[in-house]
Structures are given as structure tokens and as C-alpha cells.
Amino acid sequence: MFHIVSIARSDEGAPPVHVPxxxxxxxxxFPSPADDHLQNQLDVAGLLVARPAATFFCRAAxxxxxGAGIQDGDVLVVDRSISPQNGDxxxxxxxxxxxxxxxxxxxxxxxxxxAANPAYPPLAIDAENGITVWGVVAWSLTRHCRR
Amino acid sequence: xxxxxxxxxxxxxxxxxxxxNPALVGVPVVVLSNNDGCVIARSNEAKxxxxxxxxxxxxxxxxxxxxxxxxxxSNYALYGDMSGRVMSVLAEHVPVLEVYSIDESFLxxxxxxxxxxxxxxxxxxxxxxxxxxxxxxxGMASTKTLAKLANSLSxxxxxxxxxxxxxxxxxxxxxALHKTAVGDVWGIGRRWAKRLxxxxxxxxxxxxxxxxxxxxxxxxxxGVRTQQELRGDAVLxxxxxxxxxKSCCCSRSFGKAVGDYGQVRDAVSAFAGRAxxxxxxxxxxxxxxxxxxxTSPFRNTAPQYSNSTTVPLSxxxxxxxxxxxxxxxxxSAIWRDGYAYAKAGVILLDLIPAGTEIRDLFTPMPPTHHxxxxxxxxALNDRYGRETLHFGLAAAQKDWVSHQDQRTPSxxxxxxxxxxxxxx
Numbered sequence: 001m002f003h004i005v006s007i008a009r010s011d012e013g014a015p016p017v018h019v020p021x022x023x024x025x026x027x028x029x030f031p032s033p034a035d036d037h038l039q040n041q042l043d044v045a046g047l048l049v050a051r052p053a054a055t056f057f058c059r060a061a062x063x064x065x066x067g068a069g070i071q072d073g074d075v076l077v078v079d080r081s082i083s084p085q086n087g088d089x090x091x092x093x094x095x096x097x098x099x100x101x102x103x104x105x106x107x108x109x110x111x112x113x114x115a116a117n118p119a120y121p122p123l124a125i126d127a128e129n130g131i132t133v134w135g136v137v138a139w140s141l142t143r144h145c146r147r
Numbered sequence: 148x149x150x151x152x153x154x155x156x157x158x159x160x161x162x163x164x165x166x167x168n169p170a171l172v173g174v175p176v177v178v179l180s181n182n183d184g185c186v187i188a189r190s191n192e193a194k195x196x197x198x199x200x201x202x203x204x205x206x207x208x209x210x211x212x213x214x215x216x217x218x219x220x221s222n223y224a225l226y227g228d229m230s231g232r233v234m235s236v237l238a239e240h241v242p243v244l245e246v247y248s249i250d251e252s253f254l255x256x257x258x259x260x261x262x263x264x265x266x267x268x269x270x271x272x273x274x275x276x277x278x279x280x281x282x283x284x285x286g287m288a289s290t291k292t293l294a295k296l297a298n299s300l301s302x303x304x305x306x307x308x309x310x311x312x313x314x315x316x317x318x319x320x321x322x323a324l325h326k327t328a329v330g331d332v333w334g335i336g337r338r339w340a341k342r343l344x345x346x347x348x349x350x351x352x353x354x355x356x357x358x359x360x361x362x363x364x365x366x367x368x369x370g371v372r373t374q375q376e377l378r379g380d381a382v383l384x385x386x387x388x389x390x391x392x393k394s395c396c397c398s399r400s401f402g403k404a405v406g407d408y409g410q411v412r413d414a415v416s417a418f419a420g421r422a423x424x425x426x427x428x429x430x431x432x433x434x435x436x437x438x439x440x441x442t443s444p445f446r447n448t449a450p451q452y453s454n455s456t457t458v459p460l461s462x463x464x465x466x467x468x469x470x471x472x473x474x475x476x477x478x479s480a481i482w483r484d485g486y487a488y489a490k491a492g493v494i495l496l497d498l499i500p501a502g503t504e505i506r507d508l509f510t511p512m513p514p515t516h517h518x519x520x521x522x523x524x525x526a527l528n529d530r531y532g533r534e535t536l537h538f539g540l541a542a543a544q545k546d547w548v549s550h551q552d553q554r555t556p557s558x559x560x561x562x563x564x565x566x567x568x569x570x571x
Contacts, residue, residue, distance in 0.1 A: 053232040054278035056559065062570035070570060081278050091568050096170030098568040120571050130169060134280075 048139050054081035056135065058091060058098065064117035065089075065100055070140050076100070080135035089137040093130055094123065103133065149381045150261070150287065150314055152254040152268065153294040154237055154275075156230075157282045157302065157309075159250035160188035163229045164219055166280035167558045167566050175216040179204050182400045183220055183552060220551035228559040232279045240271055245385045253291055255385050261314060268310035288313040288320070291383045292376035295333040296323060296351060324352035324377065334373045339366045351377055392429070397422040398492020404443060405488050411440060412478060418493040419474040420537055423467040424528075426495055427521060432504060434463040434497030436470055438477035443489035454481040457496065463504040466517035467524070470495065471538055 049055045056078045063072040068089055070076070078091050086105040091098050092113050101113035104122070112122040113131070123131055156162060160178040165171045175192035179185065186202045196214050198207050204218070211218060230249045237244055243255040259267055268285040275283050286298025293313055300323055301311035313320045330340030332351050342365050348354050354362070354370075355377040362370045375382050397418040405411055415438060426433055441453030458473040474493050527536045556564035 051278070053235040057562075057565045058568045059565050060570045061567045065570045072570070075565070076568065080280070093169035093172075096168075098167075098169065098566055100568050100570045115571050117571055130172065134169075 048077050048141075049079075050138070051079060051081045054135075055079050055138075060100060060140070064115065064120075067116045068102065070100060070137075071142050073143070075141040076137050077139035077141070078135040079138040082136040082138065084133050084136050091134040091137060092123075092125075093132050093134050096130070098134060100137065148257070148289060150256045150259070150264075150289055151291050151294040151381070151385070152241075152256045152285055152287045153247075153291070153298040154252050154254060154271070155284050155286075155298050156233060156250035157284060158188055158190055159230075159281070160221065160226055161190045161193075162281050163226050164222070164555055166229070167225075168555065171217060175211075175214060176219065177211065177216055178219050178221050179553075180221060181551070182402065183218075184400065187221065218553060220554035222555050222557065224557040224560045225555065229279060229281060233275055233281050233283070236275050236278050237271070240274075243385055253294065253385055256287060264312040264314060265310055268312065269308065272309055282309070284309040286311050286313070289379045290376040290381040291385075292333050292373055293320070293379070296327055296331075299331065300326065321352065324355055325350055327351040329354050332373060332377070334369060335366075339370065342366060392431070393498055394494055394496050395422050395426050395431075395433070395498060396492060396494040397425070398439070398490060398494075400490045401488065404449075406484075406486065408482060408484070411482070411488055411491055412475060414491050415440075415474055415478050415493060416471055416538060418491070419471045420467050422493050422495050423465055423470045424525065426498060427465045427525060430501045431498040432463040432465045432501045433460055433470065433495035434499070434504075435459050435495075436473040436477060437494040437496055438474050438481065438492070439494070440478070440481060440488050440491045442486050449487055450485070452483055452486045454483075456481050462512070463497065463499060464517070465501065466514075466521055467538060468517065468520075469514075 058076045058078055060070050060072060060074040060076055070089070076091065082088075084090055084103050086103065088103045090101060090103045090113070092101055093099075094113070099113075101115055101123070104112050104114045106112060111125040113125065114122045125131055125133065161171070161176045164176065164178070171190075173192070174190070175196060176190040177186045177193050177198060178188040180187045183204055185204060186198055186200065186207065189198055189200065193211075193216050196210065196216065198211060198216070208218075226249060233250075234244070234246050234252055237252050237254060241254040241256060242258065245253040247253055256264065256267075264287050268287060272283055272285055275281060284298050284301045286294045286296065286301050287310075288294040288297045297311045297313045301307050301309050311323075313323055327350060328340075329335055329343050329348055329350055330337060332354065335343070335354070343349075343354065346361065346365060348357050348362075354374055357374065359371055359374060362374050372382050399414070399418070401414070405414075419436070423433075435457050437455055437457045439453070439455035442449060442451050444451070456477045458477045460469060460473055464470065470493075478491075524536050556566075558564055558566050
């Protein structure tokens with residue numbers, strides 16, 4: 001028999017981690033044959049969050065990255081420990097806010113942020129103008145059922 | 148030879164806010180204490196306007212607003228989460244660290260190669276910055292007191308890029324000690340600094356070189372210990388297993404003065420519930436509840452009253468019903484009508500690990516339903532949000548809730564509050 005022990009953090013945002021625990025204390029009768037093969041339950045946080053200290057969640061607002069698979073309202077899993085590379089989808093600081101773009105390197109050492117929507121021109125990465133890469137988007141989570 | 152690093156987050160609360168709101172970068176920003184009372188964090192730009200640490204907001208507000216300073220209410224859910232992130236990055240880089248405060252840690256760097264410390268510090272700083280967005284400074288030296296001093300100096304010169312290693316070059320160390328006023332040495336308060344300057348000890352170097360008997364006579368054994376630390380003898384060790392806490396306080400200043408017993412009782416009930424939850428999380432039980440109430444010392448025209456009382460808990464417990472009952476009995480004993488109360492609080496004392504309580508023949512057994520009830524309540528509140536389930540009195544209307552007019556969202560701890568990113 002399993003007990004599901006929920007080790008929740010004190011804040012409500014963190015997903016609980018489920019850890020199965022032995023509970024075969026019946027002195028008479030047969031122990032469960034599965035007890036020797038006990039494995040942890042699948043934990044979605046372990047899949048999505050490789051480095052908890054560097055992982056932040058953001059919400060996408062707008063639908064012009066649908067071509068890149070990002071829908072309006074998606075939860076983005078941003079891992080700041082990943083060093084950005086050509087082609088990565090990144091969260092960037094721009095105009096005092098945060099925005100999602102694709103990172104492109106035109107020539108060695110020259111980086112631009114490309115919008116999926118051609119109406120927006122590419123932006124050069126430029127710390128002086130406050131345009132910097134904030135973090136690499138590792139996952140985007142789309143909710144398909146609203147019930 | 149022991150070596151220590153002190154890693155300190157620069158203008159920590161402001162830096163946390165800037166991670167999620169880039170519009171605050173390069174702009175003067177201050178963060179205000181609970182109830183928007185005092186300035187508790189300042190960006191460098193705000194410091195440059197002469198806004199002092201701890202300044203009452205009503206005194207500096209006019210100047211601040213004229214200069215376009217952005218004032219934010221404190222957002223401890225955010226700062227606590229970001230602090231945990233920074234500390235866990237640091238913990239990946241050293242075998243042992245002591246988390247000294249929400250924004251500082253001492254690291255044991257004795258085992259690192261001594262000639263590489265500056266590069267190591269720069270890399271650590273860059274990693275913390277990239278992973279968490281928080282800028283830190285790193286001071287390194289052969290004692291904790293010297294590491295603290297190195298850390299302060301690392302912020303003074305842009306050339307140092309936030310990293311100063313005082314373990315390698317004795318001349319740098321000497322220059323650093325001459326540059327530091329004795330009052331800025333860790334462990335020397337303002338009062339001691341006054342006594343020391345009166346006898347001609349003005350700088351950290353003066354304190355290092357002073358006659359030990361003189362120091363003992365004027366400021367006692369703690370001063371001698373600081374002197375030894377300045378001389379390079381590490382007498383303070385890394386405190387990486389902090390003593391379990393002995394008390395747990397939950398108190399607030401009210402948003403506006405409260406004269407109604409019912410409202411103060413509701414506030415005290417809420418504080419009792421929160422304090423009980425805190426000690427349950429740490430698997431402690433309390434043997435004694437202290438309750439206090441007071442009027443505002445700043446409104447000196449109004450009649451003043453303050454009082455506190457303690458109520459023993461037998462057996463020691465962490466169950467909200469027992470703690471609530473004791474807190475309310477205490478409150479009714481000290482309550483006086485006719486005052487405008489500004490603050491109340493509940494302090495749980497005599498904390499010991501659950502299961503180690505000593506009972507005698509006359510100690511009543513704790514009610515058996517408390518433990519499962521508390522477990523169920525905590526689990527529901529974890530799942531559906533703090534105070535989803537609480538004891539009746541703590542509900543009511545919360546007139547006493549603090550003013551926090553300019554608090555930013557809980558970007559990292561509530562799904563509803565995660566930052567929005569524009570997709571374009």
C-alpha cells in the first residue's frame with residue numbers, strides 16, 4: 001500500500017512533489033510483491049525544472065509566436081542557467097518590460113532578437129538601450145482543455 | 148589557513164524588484180517597511196539623493212517625489228524566494244556556508260587555491276547574476292570580520308568589479324584597514340565607535356594595533372575578539388548549524404489605529420494562527436504564549452498604553468486551538484478600553500522540538516484530535532492558499548491589515564502573479 005506524502009513548500013506556487021512511502025507493516029499475511037520494485041512516482045516538476053534556483057515561470061501575452069509553438073496564455077518555463085545560443089527562444093528585457101523573441105546571430109558577436117511577426121523589426125542586443133537576454137525559454141505549457 | 152568569503156547582495160530588495168520590472172533599472176528606487184513606515188532599501192541612485200537608511204517615509208517623501216524616486220512597499224514573499232535562490236547557487240560552489248541574513252552568506256573557501264580567488268569570486272558573481280538576476284559583492288579574507296570589511300570595500304571602487312581578495316597581498320590588507328572607519332567594522336556599534344574615537348582609535352588599523360588591555364577596558368571581551376579578527380586570527384567560526392529558534396513572533400503595526408476590542412482580538416487570533424503554523428513547520432512546540440498590545444509612540448498627544456502578558460501552555464503544544472485560547476485569555480487580561488492601539492503581537496516562547504516535551508503526573512494529556520486536525524488544516528492551506536481554512540475569529544473584516552499601497556506581485560510564489568511577457 002502506498003501513502004502519498006505531499007511535501008509542499010510553504011508557498012503555493014511550487015508544485016508538490018509526491019514521494020511514495022513503504023507502509024507494509026502487516027505482521028501477518030503477505031507483503032506486497034511490488035514493494036521490492038518501488039519507484040518514485042513521476043514528478044512533473046523534475047521534468048520541467050532542471051535547476052530550481054534559476055528557473056522562473058512567466059505567462060505569454062499575445063499570439064504572434066504561434067509559429068514557434070507559443071500560444072497566448074501559455075506558461076513559459078524560463079531557465080536562466082542555460083547560456084543562450086543562436087535559434088533559442090528567449091525572454092528579453094525591452095522598453096522596461098519583458099518580451100519573448102527568437103535569438104539570432106547574424107555575424108559572430110552580433111546578436112539580434114527576431115520577432116515571429118514581420119511587423120516588428122529585429123532588435124539588436126544592446127545593454128545601453130536596456131535590451132538584454134533575460135533567460136532561455138526551456139518549455140512552454142499550453143492548456144488545451146478549459147473545463 | 149582558514150579563509151572566508153562574505154557574499155552580499157547589492158541593495159537586495161531593490162535588486163529583486165528590478166529583476167521582474169526592468170523599467171526600474173537605472174531609476175532611483177526605495178523599498179518601504181511593513182506599513183510603508185521607513186525606507187529599508189535604496190538603489191544607488193536613491194542613496195545619491197541623500198535618502199538615509201531607516202528614514203521615516205513621511206519625512207523624505209516630499210524630496211523623494213520631487214526627484215522622481217519610485218517607492219515600493221516591501222514584498223517579502225518575493226525577497227524570501229529570491230534569497231533562497233541566491234543561497235542555493237552559493238551552496239553549489241562551496242562545501243559549507245553560513246546564511247547570515249536574508250542577503251548575506253559567509254562561505255568557507257579554505258580549500259580553494261589561494262592564487263585564484265579573485266577569478267573564482269568573479270565567476271561566482273557572474274553565475275549568481277545570470278541565474279538569479281541578483282548582483283552580489285564578494286569579499287575574501289582570513290577571518291569573518293576581515294571578509295566583511297573586504298566586502299564593503301569591494302563596492303566602493305568600480306575597478307574591483309564587486310570582488311576583493313585580501314588574503315594575498317598584506318599591503319592591500321593594511322591599506323584596507325587604514326581606509327575603514329572603526330565604526331564600520333563588523334561588531335563595533337555606534338556606541339563603541341564613540342568610546343574608541345575618544346581614546347584615539349579612529350580606523351580599523353588603529354583598533355588592530357591598539358593595546359589589548361585598553362580595548363578590554365573600554366569595550367570588553369567582544370572588542371578583543373574583533374581585534375584578534377582584524378589581526379588575522381580567525382576566532383569566529385562558520386556557524387552553519389544555527390541553534391534551533393527559541394521564540395517565534397508574529398506581530399504587525401495596524402494600518403490605522405484600532406480602538407475596538409473585537410478588531411484587536413481578530414488580529415491577535417490571526418497572529419496566533421500564523422505563529423502556530425510557523426512552529427509546526429519547524430516541528431517545534433511552545434510552552435508559553437506572550438501577547439502584547441501598544442498605542443503609537445509617535446502620536447504623543449493621544450493617551451499611551453502598552454502591556455504584555457504571558458500564558459503558560461501545558462502540555463507544550465503547536466496546535467492552533469490551544470495557542471489561540473491562551474493568546475485570547477492573555478489579551479483579555481491586558482486589554483483596556485479607551486486607547487487607540489497601533490500594534491499587537493503574539494510571541495511563542497519556550498520552543499522545543501516536538502516529542503521532547505517533559506510531562507509529569509499532573510500534566511493533562513493533549514487532546515488527541517489536535518494533531519490530525521492541524522495536519523489536515525495545514526495540508527488544505529498549502530494546497531488552496533494561505534488562510535483558506537482558519538479559525539473563526541481570525542476571519543472578520545481586516546481593518547487592521549497594514550497599508551502596503553505599492554506592493555509588487557508575488558512573481559515567483561503565486562501562479563496568478565507570474566510575470567507577463569509580451570509576445571510580438
